[in-house]
Amino acid sequence: MRVAVVGKGGSGKTTTSAVIARTLARRGLRVVALDCDTNPNLGISLGLGDEETERLAAMRDELDAGDAEHAPSWDELIDRFGSDGPDGVRLAVVSRIQNPEPG
Amino acid sequence: MLGSADFGSAVVIADLEAGIGTLTRLGDEDVDVVLVVVEPTPNSLEVGARAAALARDKRAGRLIVVASRVRDDSDLASVRDVFGDAEIVVVPDDPAITGAEREGLAPLDVAPQAPAVRTLAELAQRLVPDGG
Numbered sequence: 764m765r766v767a768v769v770g771k772g773g774s775g776k777t778t779t780s781a782v783i784a785r786t787l788a789r790r791g792l793r794v795v796a797l798d799c800d801t802n803p804n805l806g807i808s809l810g811l812g813d814e815e816t817e818r819l820a821a822m823r824d825e826l827d828a829g830d831a832e833h834a835p836s837w838d839e840l841i842d843r844f845g846s847d848g849p850d851g852v853r854l855a856v857v858s859r860i861q862n863p864e865p866g
Numbered sequence: 867m868l869g870s871a872d873f874g875s876a877v878v879i880a881d882l883e884a885g886i887g888t889l890t891r892l893g894d895e896d897v898d899v900v901l902v903v904v905e906p907t908p909n910s911l912e913v914g915a916r917a918a919a920l921a922r923d924k925r926a927g928r929l930i931v932v933a934s935r936v937r938d939d940s941d942l943a944s945v946r947d948v949f950g951d952a953e954i955v956v957v958p959d960d961p962a963i964t965g966a967e968r969e970g971l972a973p974l975d976v977a978p979q980a981p982a983v984r985t986l987a988e989l990a991q992r993l994v995p996d997g998g
Contacts, residue, residue: 862891
């Protein structure tokens with residue numbers, strides 16, 4: 764099951780994503796939360812805290828600064844560059860390579 | 867992007883970038899459900915309407931409109947005006963959410979019983995019913 768959450772900034776998109784992700788994880792489902800926003804703060808709404816959220820964002824920026832040949836696969840992004848949040852939600856901040864700019 | 871990834875049995879919740887950029891780049895059938903989150907303001911409803919139209923064009927699965935920060939009937943009417951007979955989940959305006967945001971904490975941790983949080987938890991159940 765793949766759920767995309769979309770909307771204008773500040774509309775409640777991230778809160779919606781976070782509550783749904785953790786509610787499903789509490790039931791024992793494996794949940795992967797992907798933060799595709801240019802201003803990634805899903806970690807805060809999931810309860811990972813400021814520091815860990817910023818660490819993930821900084822890592823994403825580093826990945827984006829690197830060259831595309833060494834870009835991580837989806838598995839790597841989630842396994843190596845993700846973080847476990849409350850209730851076992853696995854959070855990854857999606858890099859520009861996975862989430863390309865249009866054109 | 868999302869369509870090329872194998873997430874196995876995991877439920878994937880993708881918080882897309884603000885606006886409709888990521889949605890324009892989703893392939894057909896990349897996702898099973900699109901949640902269009904709007905608040906009852908003209909700008910937010912306009913972005914939401916474009917997102918809903920795109921999701922329908924792309925046949926991106928089940929479309930659910932999440933009307934957030936709804937204070938009264940007139941707020942809800944403004945959402946219904948735009949989305950007609952779409953499936954709409956009404957999330958009440960709730961100071962507990964704003965409070966959690968201000969503290970940098972998860973709404974589910976600080977206010978699990980707040981009406982907005984409970985509504986979103988119920989939506990999660992609807993998306994993946996027990997045993998599903």
